[in-house]
Amino acid sequence: MAVLTFREALNQAMAEEMERDKNVFLMGQEVAQYDGAYKVSQGLLKRFGPERVVDTPISEAGFAGIGVGAAMVGLRPIIEFMTFSFSLVAIDQIVNNAANMRYMSGGQFAVPIVFRGSSGMAGCLAATHSHRLEAWYSQIPGLTVVMPSTPSDAKGLLKSCIRTDDPVVFIEHEVLYHERGEVPEGEHLVPIGKADIKRPGNDVTLITYSRSLKATLAAAEALAADGIDAEVIDLRTIRPLDLDTLLESVVKTHRAVIVEEDWPYCGLGAGISDRITQRVFDELDAPIRRVAAKDAPIPYNKALEASMLPSADRIIAAVRDVLYL
Amino acid sequence: MLHEIKLPDVGTVDPTVTVVRWLVQAGQAIERGAPLLEVETDKSIVTIEATVGGILESIEAEEGAEAATGQVVARIKVAADLGDTGTIELRAGARAETIPLLDLYERMVLIREFEEGVKFLFLEGSMPGTIHQCQGQEASAVGVCAALGPDDVITSTFRGHGHALARGLSIEELLDELFGATTGCCRGKGGSMHVGDLDKGMLPGIAIVGGGIPLAAGMALAIKLRKERHVVACFFGDGAVAEGAFHEGVNLAAIWDLPVVFVCENNLYGASTRVDMIMRVPRISARAAAYGIRGETVDGNDVLAVLEASNRAVAECRQGRGPVLLELLTYRRTGHSRRDACHYQPEKERAEWMARDPIEILARTLIDSGAAAPETLAVIKRRIQAQFQTAVEHARSRPLPSLDELATDVYAQGE
Ligand SMILES: Cc1ncc(C[n+]2csc(CCOP(=O)(O)OP(=O)(O)O)c2C)c(N)n1
Numbered sequence: 001m002a003v004l005t006f007r008e009a010l011n012q013a014m015a016e017e018m019e020r021d022k023n024v025f026l027m028g029q030e031v032a033q034y035d036g037a038y039k040v041s042q043g044l045l046k047r048f049g050p051e052r053v054v055d056t057p058i059s060e061a062g063f064a065g066i067g068v069g070a071a072m073v074g075l076r077p078i079i080e081f082m083t084f085s086f087s088l089v090a091i092d093q094i095v096n097n098a099a100n101m102r103y104m105s106g107g108q109f110a111v112p113i114v115f116r117g118s119s120g121m122a123g124c125l126a127a128t129h130s131h132r133l134e135a136w137y138s139q140i141p142g143l144t145v146v147m148p149s150t151p152s153d154a155k156g157l158l159k160s161c162i163r164t165d166d167p168v169v170f171i172e173h174e175v176l177y178h179e180r181g182e183v184p185e186g187e188h189l190v191p192i193g194k195a196d197i198k199r200p201g202n203d204v205t206l207i208t209y210s211r212s213l214k215a216t217l218a219a220a221e222a223l224a225a226d227g228i229d230a231e232v233i234d235l236r237t238i239r240p241l242d243l244d245t246l247l248e249s250v251v252k253t254h255r256a257v258i259v260e261e262d263w264p265y266c267g268l269g270a271g272i273s274d275r276i277t278q279r280v281f282d283e284l285d286a287p288i289r290r291v292a293a294k295d296a297p298i299p300y301n302k303a304l305e306a307s308m309l310p311s312a313d314r315i316i317a318a319v320r321d322v323l324y325l
Numbered sequence: 326m327l328h329e330i331k332l333p334d335v336g337t338v339d340p341t342v343t344v345v346r347w348l349v350q351a352g353q354a355i356e357r358g359a360p361l362l363e364v365e366t367d368k369s370i371v372t373i374e375a376t377v378g379g380i381l382e383s384i385e386a387e388e389g390a391e392a393a394t395g396q397v398v399a400r401i402k403v404a405a406d407l408g409d410t411g412t413i414e415l416r417a418g419a420r421a422e423t424i425p426l427l428d429l430y431e432r433m434v435l436i437r438e439f440e441e442g443v444k445f446l447f448l449e450g451s452m453p454g455t456i457h458q459c460q461g462q463e464a465s466a467v468g469v470c471a472a473l474g475p476d477d478v479i480t481s482t483f484r485g486h487g488h489a490l491a492r493g494l495s496i497e498e499l500l501d502e503l504f505g506a507t508t509g510c511c512r513g514k515g516g517s518m519h520v521g522d523l524d525k526g527m528l529p530g531i532a533i534v535g536g537g538i539p540l541a542a543g544m545a546l547a548i549k550l551r552k553e554r555h556v557v558a559c560f561f562g563d564g565a566v567a568e569g570a571f572h573e574g575v576n577l578a579a580i581w582d583l584p585v586v587f588v589c590e591n592n593l594y595g596a597s598t599r600v601d602m603i604m605r606v607p608r609i610s611a612r613a614a615a616y617g618i619r620g621e622t623v624d625g626n627d628v629l630a631v632l633e634a635s636n637r638a639v640a641e642c643r644q645g646r647g648p649v650l651l652e653l654l655t656y657r658r659t660g661h662s663r664r665d666a667c668h669y670q671p672e673k674e675r676a677e678w679m680a681r682d683p684i685e686i687l688a689r690t691l692i693d694s695g696a697a698a699p700e701t702l703a704v705i706k707r708r709i710q711a712q713f714q715t716a717v718e719h720a721r722s723r724p725l726p727s728l729d730e731l732a733t734d735v736y737a738q739g740e
Pocket residue numbers: 029058060082086089483484532533534535561562563564565566592594595596657661
């Protein structure tokens with residue numbers, strides 16, 4: 001199997017889908033002539049031409065809305081935000097026009113659109129440029145929210161998302177773009193709404209996604225050396241949540257820790273923890289613990305920023321806590 | 326960018342028409358929608374308007390010639406590039422006797438040396454994150470800020486080092502910020518993209534493109550309500566004029582007559598995207614008319630021209646006749662950020678702009694007029710270089726924030 005970087009895997013997914021369906025096109029800042037701010041769209045302009053790989057001015061609300069309009073009448077746009085931090089300027093289009101459209105039109109309109117781009121704390125970019133917006137977007141009924149952590153999942157999920165008839169917020173992580181991994185060639189589809197057990201185990205369930213998978217797996221390895229066998233679940237899709245996979249694991253391990261790079265208050269982990277608790281409270285041998293970003297805007301200073309991230313050490317401490325060690 | 330004007334389908338049976346007369350000659354400016362040529366069809370004589378505004382670069386179908394629907398009949402240059410700076414009014418040599426010219430020179434050199442120094446700190450790995458630099462744009466920052474008084478305020482962007490130094494922030498508080506130290510202007514929390522110091526009349530850089538424009542209007546509203554005579558100078562780039570925040574902010578300032586000088590530093594690029602790709606009017610200042618305010622395009626590499634235009638704009642704002650939109654033509658000679666190799670800038674264009682170095686332009690004026698000897702200028706430069714090196718040494722050992730400071734300054738009182 002070919003070993004690709006995360007960005008190459010995303011590129012392959014877009015190229016294959018554009019080849020397959022002439023309604024698919026890519027639009028965003030610097031996606032065409034510059035090959036993408038993060039080079040995710042490398043070569044696509046050359047291959048598909050300027051009508052299907054479209055550079056835009058810095059007009060996020062405008063091009064997000066243009067994407068929604070085009071999707072409502074049958075095109076399948078992929079809208080790239082240079083980073084999701086800038087999607088804040090366009091959030092009205094994403095929430096009101098993309099997510100609500102099917103519902104408020106009584107089912108008249110589908111909005112088959114993918115909003116994608118990088119996100120997260122990417123190294124001293126400070127408060128405005130380090131947003132993690134998965135919890136915000138996941139709260140919106142009508143949106144599908146996907147956050148892959150490996151190149152293979154990135155390709156397979158992006159292809160599925162381009163084919164789905166609902167609006168998708170597909171959040172990549174800036175620090176994962178250069179990650180390498182084996183990626184199946186051609187028709188490789190990862191289903192939306194299906195979590196993946198990245199490491200099976202029996203003692204505790206670690207639930208995570210995107211960039212935090214790495215620290216979580218590292219924590220699991222360190223715990224294994226101490227005889228603690230952690231199961232690591234990569235959500236991959238944040239909404240809809242694959243609750244069945246989570247429940248099955250928790251019923252087996254009786255303990256869970258949720259690891260997220262987003263803020264703690266009203267966060268993703270809170271919602272997930274609620275769903276698990278509602279269903280299998282009696283199976284839990286300890287309260288569910290969360291390891292999230294610290295509750296502050298993102299600082300510039302390197303050490304302060306590092307302290308915000310869910311590190312392996314913080315994850316291990318939470319695991320020891322739920323195991324009463 | 327050259328835009329091809331193709332002969333439109335003018336509803337004829339025979340697709341061939343004859344060019345009767347060109348209403349604009351090559352080299353002349355034309356507005357979008359203005360009559361460009363007349364053609365004779367099988368039915369009548371029809372006037373054809375330009376689909377874009379700009380400079381008529383070439384005529385491809387002479388008078389009397391036949392042309393068919395879809396054929397390219399002209400090329401229009403839709404660009405705010407150096408090639409047509411000839412059409413703007415340059416206002417150099419203003420009131421030299423009343424301006425402390427050497428001060429302007431020193432500030433510009435300070436910005437250049439700071440940025441060059443920081444570039445190398447970044448290259449050697451001392452500087453984290455990313456940096457957006459402003460070498461070559463010193464005249465716009467310095468010229469605008471020289472027109473301001475101590476109680477005026479500026480807003481800036483992710484590319485804010487030059488604005489900060491021009492406004493009077495010290496090398497130390499900026500460098501310390503870049504090093505993430507508590508002695509930095511934002512206590513190490515804001516970093517390069519968010520530098521500012523309210524005591525010195527500068528808001529933290531607003532790093533979301535266009536985001537500072539309504540803020541500037543808001544501060545100006547406060548000034549107006551308090552019946553003060555201060556002014557806000559709002560810096561932003563050419564890229565920002567495509568954002569809704571630009572339109573909303575400028576329009577609100579216009580309808581409420583707010584004292585803001587909107588300063589668009591048109592350095593021809595928003596990241597890798599050339600300005601002619603993002604708008605159809607050739608001049609950003611032309612947009613002022615749409616808001617009912619005064620707009621003006623100025624040679625942004627001539628600090629005296631910038632100062633003169635800024636003085637006028639600031640005076641208008643103080644008299645309650647603002648806002649004003651200034652477009653300062655300049656050039657981004659570095660990559661967009663430290664990550665960008667900047668391969669998209671054409672050689673010729675770069676060479677032309679590099680030949681118009683704002684610091685050299687002022688140096689020439691100073692030397693030619695006898696206001697300063699070359700040696701004086703060299704001494705200024707050496708003094709600033711030494712000052713920068715000392716500041717770097719200090720910055721390396723400044724106190725870094727402790728982890729307790731992560732959650733300070735989130736709320737007025739803590740949570
Ligand atoms: C809303 C928003 N979109 C995108 C970006 C990323 N970005 C930062 S600077 C920039 C280009 C800005 O160009 P311009 O306004 O011309 O300023 P210049 O860089 O030339 O100083 C872009 C796209 C951003 N910071 N904010």
